[in-house]
Amino acid sequence: MVPTTIWLVEDNVRYRNTLAGVINRAQRMICSQAFARCEEALDLLQHTPPPDVILLDIGLPGISGIQGLEKFKQIAPATHIIILTVYDDNDKVFNALCAGASGYLLKDSTPEKIIAAIDEVLAGGAPMNMQIAHKVLEMFTRLKPVQADYGLTEREREILQQLVSGLTKQQIADKLFISFHTVNTHCKNIYSKLHVNTLSGAISKAYREHLI
């Protein structure tokens, strides 16, 4: 049975060696490469078959783990990348996950957890520490459209939609088979309901408050 190949990118020598030891002692896993910097790993990735999994630190000298992550994914999209870091701030977590991380572990994770995480990504999962998972769900609640209700009618929403798409009033009139004057009237009502008095204000409000 072919063992799972794993690369490490971690600048702390001792932690890197410890990790490599943990992985190599696990069944069917081999830590075939370990680097202190993303640049080295990226170089090698150009001429070598990619590993199954990369364990990646974020706080690295040179290009950061998150920037590196994007580049890794460009070269080897199928390789799973698990972030292993001390950083748990929303920004780092968010950016790492957007960049395509398959998992996010904190460095206080036990060796067993780390091995389990590798198994989990290979099984199609997304290993995360408890607190990271919690942050992730919190981020979702912030995405929730607040949907302020300005009492726009259906037709007004339709006109607003067309304005947002970049058409002029005349073009909207033509598209909806109504007169310019009607579109103009609708716009007046929309502006009044949204408390704006420019097109740009209306469009911005539409985007920001998910009116469209």
Added chain:
Amino acid sequence: MVPTTIWLVEDNVRYRNTLAGVINRAQRMICSQAFARCEEALDLLQHTPPPDVILLDIGLPGISGIQGLEKFKQIAPATHIIILTVYDDNDKVFNALCAGASGYLLKDSTPEKIIAAIDEVLAGGAPMNMQIAHKVLEMFTRLKPVQADYGLTEREREILQQLVSGLTKQQIADKLFISFHTVNTHCKNIYSKLHVNTLSGAISKAYREHLI
């Protein structure tokens, strides 16, 4: 020691009873209420201290679990709600998490997993099945800004930013201490670079492609 109080909302009688049994056999947990419909639970929540955790199905008669989730959260924001359902489509997962679910389990979860999930939310975690966690991370990669580069200069981005915020050219000129003509020229260049010829087109492009 006060036991953790748990409510169930699950329309299948047999599964509901099984779940209640599992919970009541666990240490320091009590299933104090079990409902077939959200409406009943919402009624009782008006006159009763809220439970610590609600296990909530999604496919319910009457108002759906996701709509119910929003109402539960309005009445009892501190209560943790764990979705327990057969549905694993992106839309349901996304909406449930946006509505404030603390966890998302599929019904093929073992009794041990369910009990562990309750413990996990109480400890500040966010229990999810492996496949759900994977979906969640996938959703993040879709959020990733594509950041098309239209070669806007720093000043042009600044002007665009002001346009998006709803100011007129004259207002921008005053704000940045430059002449109207300069703003006008920048606008011309912005429009040319973005391949648009109206303000609305520029603003929409800015929002849609995360230029700002």
Added chain:
DNA sequence: TGCAAAATACCACAAACGTGCGATTGTCCC
């Protein structure tokens, strides 16, 4: 049946925008 809201249409005028030109200054880099 009758009322309120929504959708439609029109006019006029000032303000703001879009676009065609041209021009100067400063900076960076080869």
Added chain:
DNA sequence: GGGACAATCGCACGTTTGTGGTATTTTGCA
């Protein structure tokens, strides 16, 4: 020294928008 680029400023003119009105028809609902 010269070329490329960014930022600045200017003018003219036609187009579009924003806003003040008024008015008719359709539609939903009580």
